[in-house]
Amino acid sequence: MCGICCCVGFSVEHFSNELREDLLRGLRRRGPDSSKQLLKSSINYQCLFSGHVLHLRGALTAQPVEDESGNVFLWNGEVFSGVQVEAEDNDTQVMSSSLSACKTESDILALFSKVRGPWSFIYYQASSHCLWFGRDFFGRRSLLWHFNNLGRSFCLSSVGTQVSGLTDQWQEVPASGIFQIDLNSAAVSSSVTLKLYPWKYVSEQNVIEECAIDPTRTPAELPALVSVVASEAELYLPKPIAPLNKMLPQAPLEAPCRDSSRVPHARETLETFLTDGHTKKVVQQFIDVLSVAVKRRVLCLAREENPASEEVLQACHKKASIAILFSGGVDSMVLAALADRHVPLDEPIDLLNVAFVGKRETGPGVPNIERKQQSRHKTLSEEFCQGAAEVPDRVTGKAGLKELQSLSPSRTWNFVEINVSLEELQNLRRARICHLVQPSDTVLDDSIGCAVWFAARGIGCLVTQDAPRSYESPAKVILTGIGADEQLAGYSRHRVRFQALGLEGLNEEVAMELGRIASRNLGRDDRVIGDHGKEARFPFLDENVVSFLNSLPVWEKADLTLPRGVGEKLILRLAAVELGLTASALLPKRAMQFGCRIAKLENVNEKASDKCGRLQILP
Structure with missing residues (x-):
């Protein structure tokens, strides 16, 4: 990069x-x-x-x-x-x-x-x-x-x-x-x-x-x-991808759990889908193509040579080369599980979890850190962990960490708690972030741009078995789940469109989302993450992954007759179940700006599409 x-x-x-x-x-x-x-x-x-x-x-x-x-x-x-x-x-x-x-x-x-x-x-x-x-x-x-x-x-x-x-x-x-x-x-x-x-x-x-x-x-x-x-x-x-399959069913769909009048428990719903041979095959194909995409993105970088002896190995703590923007949601959980397949087992994986809190609070038993660190723009995470503990993405992130530790206990998973105060947000937005987000200029650009910038910076604390300690992620490569919602009907607007215009309308919405992703998201996110001398990599936007998903009819990717937390991104939830991630497979979609609570810090009456005055460059 x-x-x-x-x-x-x-x-x-x-x-x-x-x-x-x-x-x-x-x-x-x-x-x-x-x-x-x-x-x-x-x-x-x-x-x-x-x-x-x-x-x-x-x-x-x-x-x-x-x-x-x-x-x-x-x-x-x-x-x-x-x-x-x-x-x-x-x-x-x-x-x-x-x-x-x-x-x-x-x-x-x-x-x-x-x-x-x-x-x-x-x-x-x-x-x-x-x-x-x-x-x-x-x-x-x-x-x-x-x-x-x-x-x-x-x-x-x-x-x-x-x-x-x-x-x-x-x-x-x-x-x-x-x-x-x-x-x-x-x-x-x-x-x-x-x-x-x-x-x-x-x-x-x-x-x-x-x-x-x-x-x-x-x-x-x-x-x-x-x-x-x-x-x-x-x-x-x-074009490097297959065209979107806009096929519509010739007859009403008859598949497991599509009777919206009687929806069983969510976990049972997903397990029932996987009893269908065709569905199970398609889900496994999706896992395979996404796994290859992740493999390419975690192995295409230089790593430190292995120490010469076992004694040196035990004395040496390996640094993480790969980090993941991590909310504990199904997108980031599946990326983490697939990264675990390909990153060397003796190498940690950093899970970057960001939370915004209005005022600084000191949690019990959490040590303060020398204020001299603030001169290097380091977040004093330990000073207000208690406030961050209630942020939705922190709750789901910690639950996701436990699931990953159970799935792969030999791996060192570094759960990096990145806590940002209103004061630090305002100072660094003014000094750095507003210049990077531009020419994007909406309230949504501000929220996501700031959240991603602080998350990618990777400065926070690790809560270990011994005691919390300050930590800065050394990983140069950051995996992000962008592209999953756009292709798999993950946003609430997909459900609105489906309810109004059916599968035909949903197809058009998915095509529109993918067509505008460059101007809406990716340039901004690349500038924001790259500002830390780190590279964003997007497995869900691998050309083979997009071509595979484009080849499927829309009802094999999402079923919006089912409730939130099941119907949207259905194929990804089924993949999570197959990978052993049964709890995170059922988490409903939560927008990043609400999950990390940045949207609650300042003007809560704004619309996401409004032009954001906070991004304007001051004299």
Whole structure:
């Protein structure tokens, strides 16, 4: 994971060969292991490239990477499959070498269409004077653009900088395909034309889909002298996932427990579903494909070498390489159980559980910590554990911990209690988080952005058998369950749509949720988690997982005739039961902002979709 940036100027007066210090700080926090800059100048333009690397796999490869032909590559991604990357290889170097071998536009598109995993990139092709950039199909890595001086300069970056009163300066690059700019043409014409190569489905009959929404429609926030056009050759990238199965049943469904007039106990309901041979087979297929997705995400990183002797091993406490955003809900529990299959057994797994409390209280028997830690922005979790103990996600998190310990007693599960006071929330939102969440700007963005930022920071306390102790998670990789609710009808709005329009309406809602996940969630979450020099990984958005779930009819994924805690995300609940997680399989969906209680701290009368004044940048 990296912080990448490219600033382009078409005239000397509109170009600076230095990045703003606040932008540079944000990029360095994302990539603390290596920083480098490179300036490329031509008669008509200048490009300043800045790369900041979080080293996770293979040999540390500084960015930007320049090849013998003068091409420059910036990569913020992970190749999990599709393009061959050996265990000892660095995927930045593999992708750079592959791009150097590309001769045509089609070659470049073919390369990126093969990659399975999250990415954003910037690529300068010296021979054509073209700048290529884009984000993966789901937009799992952040990339922002900023055009100014009437299009005479622009900047691409993993993170932006916000100035008081000008919070709309930076906008997310749409995850609608790959863009190309001819820098010479832009300089001569005094306008910037963004050529878009969109994602499109290709059917088995080799029929290319027509886009319902024109992907070249120029976003309203772009200046008048910036436009988006389709490539002349109508080139595109094949979508990396199967299309959504919108099939409707030919007759009323007859399956276990679909008689809504007589619903047995929830646990009995799930067990009855699993007596059906077809259902059990589908659930096992889901477990298998999700397990492979988790495996790729927990093993694609460098680990410390094993100590040479048993004595050294016992004296050495291994550090966690993997952490999970953990509420104890079914999404995070299934991820934890599958991670346990693949993470080396002698390595702890950190479970990051965040709670927001209005005022600081000291629980009985919990020691205070030196206040000097506060200067390093460390949460003094021990000072008010008692207030956090009543937060819903803390309750379900501790219950989930016990279930995991019973399931895998040989594993060290580090349950990290991250307790945040109103004072600390307000201070760090103002200083850091509001800059990262932007250009997202709603009350919901504020709540989730802040909650995820504190959780990913991983500073809290471990409640061990001996005594609570302060703890900071060393894990560089954080698994998150985002994507489960969107695909498996986990939100209350799915139930509302189903009750109004039946399965057809539910299909459309699921398609809409997945289609907007890049702009609604993923760029924001990548910026927030990456600010700690950590990488977010999303197993539920693995291309094979999404393709498998898209192949199923909607009634095999959810049954919204059943009550909350059973019907939504039904296939995931059945998978949890099969994995031995019977208690957490029955927990109803609870939105993060309510589960961690951040939504209760400040203005409780706000709507989630309201523009949030707390995110506005103050002078």
